[in-house]
Amino acid sequence: MSAVQRVAIAGAGIAGLASAILLAEDGVEVDVYEIKPELSALGSGITLQGNALRSFARLGIWDEVQAKCWSSDRLGLRAPGPDAPVIAVIPDAKTGGPDFPAxxxxYRPDLAQIMLDRATSLGARVHYGIVVDALTQDADGVDLTLSDGSTARVDLLIGADGLNSAVRTMIGIDVKPEPTGMGIWRAFVPRPKEVTHTDLYYGGPMYIAGYCPTSDAMMYAYLVEDKQDRTAVTPEQAIEIMRESSRAYGGPWEQIRESLGADSRVNYTWFTSHLIDGPWNRGRVVLIGDAAHSCPPTIAQGGAQAAEDALVLCDILARATAVDDAGWDEFTRRRLDRARTIVEASLQLGQWQLDHVQGDVPGLMGRIAALTSVPA
Incomplete structure (x- = not known):
């Protein structure tokens, strides 16, 4: 029997819904509170490494994910210029093991819907447009005041409410995401038939120009630049900025430029990073996913690490007979160093680019692949 019988989860992203799935599967009563009024997911696409796909199998959603995604075991490197010459096509590390693609x-909303359907089919309740406004706790549970005026008492509160976590503030952890110096444009566009795997272009006016197929028909494309204040940019201007900023890149980027339009969901965000360097819980409130740690997407581990947080936390809860220090010590031991290594490696890759130095990228990526190939 699980150490908890009733759990509240703040946030319906990957970390929150993964936790809801695992807890509900174990017979726990689960309520998820999501600030958005309906299911949605910022951006266009997400790159999922093999260790994320391995986690999805444990969540019981790999078949559905496989049917909706575009997978590959290769990574392409191209140079800027009108011909976009291919420098190399290299095997990508299969960190999920031989049963999963590298x-x-x-498409992010497809993943969100699959996870939501799985959670609710197991009995989890998801409440949109409602957040945790306040909390108090004692040795036996947590009392919540919700934004709709209702209250609840739970055995555990999981703060999976993202980068700017309100739960993190409520429990007195003063750690916030800090800009790394880069910003990224993303767009959702039709997939040119020649694009069968992720390609990364290094050099030219952008730090990175890349794209990743998401289905037979579509892909997402991105440009990484020095961070800028883009808050006043209109949707029309955003499209034009992506077009102009990508002119140094040929090959499939020629078609990407032509296809950019109002339906491309162009968006811009800064790369940020943070890590709670110590226990992620205060009493019976615990933070996971982007609430506890975040990093730029330079090694595409954000979603994978969010899912791993949930798997480790719920594994501990399922084996424990009580919510106690032994469980929290195990959670910290299994997650903190792994998350720190991912964050530091992601930052290092970006910093080499910001400093215009040639770092040991193959060595760094090899170390991360070796780490993530071992289940959390």
Whole structure:
């Protein structure tokens, strides 16, 4: 029997819904509170490494994900210029093991819907437009005040409410995401038939120009630049900025430029990073996913690490007979160093680019692949 019988989860992203799936599967009563008024996911696509796909199998959603994603075992490197010459096509590390592709691209809302359907089919309740406004706790549970005026008492509160976590503030952890110096444009566009795997272009006016297929018909494309204040940019201007910023890149980028339009969901965000360097819980409130740690997507581990947080936390809860220090110590031991290594490696890759130095990228990527190939 699980150490908890009733759990509240703040946030319906990957970390929150993964936790809801695992807890509900174990017979726990689960309520998920999501600030958005309906299911949605920022951006266009997400790159999922093999260790994320392995986690999805444990969540019981790999078949559905596989049917909706575009997977590949290769990574292409191209140079800027009108011909976009291919420098290399290299095997990508299969960090999920031999039963899974090395990586997959997926439309974010499709992944969100699959996870939501799985959670609710197991009995989890998801409440949209409602957040945790306040909390108090004692040795036996957590009392919640919700934004709709209702209250609840639970055995555990999981703060999976993202980068700017309100739960993190409520429990007195003063750690916030800090900009790394880069910003990224993303767009959702038709997939040119020649694009069968992720390609990364290094050099030219952008730090990275890349794209990742997400289905037979679509892919997402991105440009990484020095961070800028783009808050006043209109949707029309955003499209034009992506077009102009990508002119140094040929090959499939020629078609990408032509296809950019109002339906491309162009968006811009800064790369940020943070890590709670110590226990992620305060009493019976615990933070996971982007609430506890975040990093730029330079090694595409954000979604994978969010899912791993949930798997480790719920594994501990399922084996425990009580919510106690022994469980929290195990959670910290299994997650903190792994997350720190991912964050630091992601930052290092970006910093080499910001500093315009040639770092040991193959060595760094090899170390991360070796780490993530071992289940959390």
């Amino acid at each position: 990586a997959a691209g997926m």
